[in-house]
Amino acid sequence: MRTDNLREYSKAATLAIARYSEALDQSNADKAGISAWSKAVNSVELGR
Numbered sequence: 001m002r003t004d005n006l007r008e009y010s011k012a013a014t015l016a017i018a019r020y021s022e023a024l025d026q027s028n029a030d031k032a033g034i035s036a037w038s039k040a041v042n043s044v045e046l047g048r
Contacts, residue, residue, distance in 0.1 A: 012040035
């Protein structure tokens with residue numbers, strides 16, 4: 001189960017980084033990246 005959680009966290013982190021990279025072209029890049037990271041981490045912690 002721990003391995004599955006780690007895999008999910010890794011996927012979420014990768015997705016957040018991708019979203020942050022896309023957001024770099026926007027004026028609110030930092031906010032968008034932090035928001036994406038927070039959502040990804042929260043979704044893993046909540047088991048979604």
